[in-house]
Amino acid sequence: MGATDRGSPDYKPLVAVVGAGFGGLSVVRGLRKAPVRTMLIDRNNYHLFLPLLYQVGTALLDPSEVAQPVRGVMRSVKNAGFRLAEVRGVDLDNKRLDTDHGLVEYDYLVVSAGSVTNFFGNKNIEEGSIGLKDLTDALTLRNEVLQRFETAKWTTDSEVRRQLLKFVVVGGGSTGIECAGALAELIRHVLKKDFKEMDISDAEITLLEASDSLLAPYVPKLRAAAKKKLEKKHVRVMLNTAVEKIGENELQLSDGTIMPASLVVWTAGVRGAEIGSALTGELQRSARVAVEPTLQLPGHPEVFVIGDLAYLEQKGAPLPMLAPVATQQGKRVAKNITALMKEGRPAPFKYLDKGFMSTIGRNAAVVQAGPLRMKGFFGWLTWLFVHLVLIISFRSQLSILTNWAWNYVINDRPARLIIKSQGQTQPANRLDAP
Numbered sequence: 001m002g003a004t005d006r007g008s009p010d011y012k013p014l015v016a017v018v019g020a021g022f023g024g025l026s027v028v029r030g031l032r033k034a035p036v037r038t039m040l041i042d043r044n045n046y047h048l049f050l051p052l053l054y055q056v057g058t059a060l061l062d063p064s065e066v067a068q069p070v071r072g073v074m075r076s077v078k079n080a081g082f083r084l085a086e087v088r089g090v091d092l093d094n095k096r097l098d099t100d101h102g103l104v105e106y107d108y109l110v111v112s113a114g115s116v117t118n119f120f121g122n123k124n125i126e127e128g129s130i131g132l133k134d135l136t137d138a139l140t141l142r143n144e145v146l147q148r149f150e151t152a153k154w155t156t157d158s159e160v161r162r163q164l165l166k167f168v169v170v171g172g173g174s175t176g177i178e179c180a181g182a183l184a185e186l187i188r189h190v191l192k193k194d195f196k197e198m199d200i201s202d203a204e205i206t207l208l209e210a211s212d213s214l215l216a217p218y219v220p221k222l223r224a225a226a227k228k229k230l231e232k233k234h235v236r237v238m239l240n241t242a243v244e245k246i247g248e249n250e251l252q253l254s255d256g257t258i259m260p261a262s263l264v265v266w267t268a269g270v271r272g273a274e275i276g277s278a279l280t281g282e283l284q285r286s287a288r289v290a291v292e293p294t295l296q297l298p299g300h301p302e303v304f305v306i307g308d309l310a311y312l313e314q315k316g317a318p319l320p321m322l323a324p325v326a327t328q329q330g331k332r333v334a335k336n337i338t339a340l341m342k343e344g345r346p347a348p349f350k351y352l353d354k355g356f357m358s359t360i361g362r363n364a365a366v367v368q369a370g371p372l373r374m375k376g377f378f379g380w381l382t383w384l385f386v387h388l389v390l391i392i393s394f395r396s397q398l399s400i401l402t403n404w405a406w407n408y409v410i411n412d413r414p415a416r417l418i419i420k421s422q423g424q425t426q427p428a429n430r431l432d433a434p
């Protein structure tokens with residue numbers, strides 16, 4: 001009889017946490033001194049620092065610099081264990097998780113499974129584009145961009161070459177502008193030197209946004225600054241332009257216009273992770289799960305949903321899908337579970353909004369925090385500082401800092417490697433050698 005035997009006086013409740021992202025890690029850390037056993041479950045054995053994912057896709061950082069093994073992160077948390085598994089379902093009545101490695105019985109459950117790329121149910125767009133949501137996406141983007149330049153080098157037909165090098169980023173939110181800006185710099189500053197005889201102006205990056213402005217949550221002045229900066233970096237920005245269909249080497253816009261495109265990156269939105277539908281029959285906007293102000297699942301006080309997957313309104317609007325929301329909610333849930341164990345009352349979650357920021361390539365960013373507005377180089381310095389603080393728990397903090405500094409000084413992209421997994425095919429636009 002011991003901590004794992006339900007009948008024992010020494011029994012410690014099991015808190016199952018689905019997702020080793022920002023929210024999940026925050027819960028586990030928050031419960032480190034509580035008389036519980038926590039079991040963190042994720043389909044990947046790493047925690048991914050999503051805000052810098054686009055830098056893997058654009059060859060600045062290696063995967064190990066934005067991802068950290070969960071077991072390493074959890075090593076110092078004595079009451080936490082980790083299981084690598086895909087959670088397939090939840091039996092709320094019997095308090096059981098169904099995973100691809102068997103059942104897990106829990107006393108408390110925290111679901112922090114995040115979100116997935118939203119293709120809005122359009123299979124054609126899903127198959128014809130690359131998302132930017134996990135490491136595989138970022139590595140695919142890196143491979144495909146570099147491969148296109150290598151393929152372009154084989155052709156003497158300038159028309160074919162120009163077609164090959166038409167990159168389109170769809171979605172003018174933070175991920176889209178960060179990706180487009182970094183892609184422009186990779187091409188204009190680095191690949192230009194790698195492909196010396198190639199006319200780099202053959203390469204074209206277009207950013208498409210369906211609404212009439214980039215970066216919707218920002219004030220108009222910062223939105224305009226972001227657009228201007230992107231255009232200065234040779235990114236063509238097209239507003240009020242929605243994609244209808246993606247074909248081989250072209251896009252069809254909603255007004256029927258056909259636009260040439262060799263590679264399409266889809267950053268036009270995210271939706272709650274699939275597991276959400278196992279928790280409720282009624283998903284909210286963006287497939288998120290409605291929770292009580294205490295982050296509990298209605299009707300199941302022992303179940304909490306946090307982060308991107310949770311739908312909770314504050315000040316008349318749903319909380320944004322941002323890392324600080326997930327982290328702060330994780331802390332609140334740890335306190336609420338501790339309160340429930342002492343037969344106390346869980347407290348409502350209150351989001352402390354510290355603002356947001358987006359970088360537009362090297363040395364430019366927009367920052368909006370309370371009354372503070374910043375853009376340009378000072379915005380970028382602020383962005384750099386904040387992100388270094390954010391990744392403080394990453395063992396690779398120093399190497400990221402070194403890479404950034406190195407890149408800043410010599411303007412290089414050290415991770416320009418095409419690494420194909422077995423069976424991976426060549427990109428669609430394969431050319432025969434002349």
Ligand SMILES: Cc1cc2nc3c(=O)[nH]c(=O)nc-3n(C[C@H](O)[C@H](O)[C@H](O)COP(=O)(O)OP(=O)(O)OC[C@H]3O[C@@H](n4cnc5c(N)ncnc54)[C@H](O)[C@@H]3O)c2cc1C
Nearest residue numbers: 019021022023043050051087113114307308321322323326
């Ligand atoms: C490219 C990109 C850039 C971003 N930049 C910023 C930024 O600059 N600032 C900011 O604040 N936010 C940013 N975000 C948003 C931020 O990353 C998310 O809001 C945050 O990660 C949400 O935390 P979470 O814990 O809910 O989910 P996540 O951190 O996504 O973690 C979810 C975890 O659950 C696991 N999982 C999901 N389903 C299952 C399952 N069925 N079984 C097992 N495991 C599962 C996943 O593998 C993942 O590890 C960005 C997002 C993206 C995609």
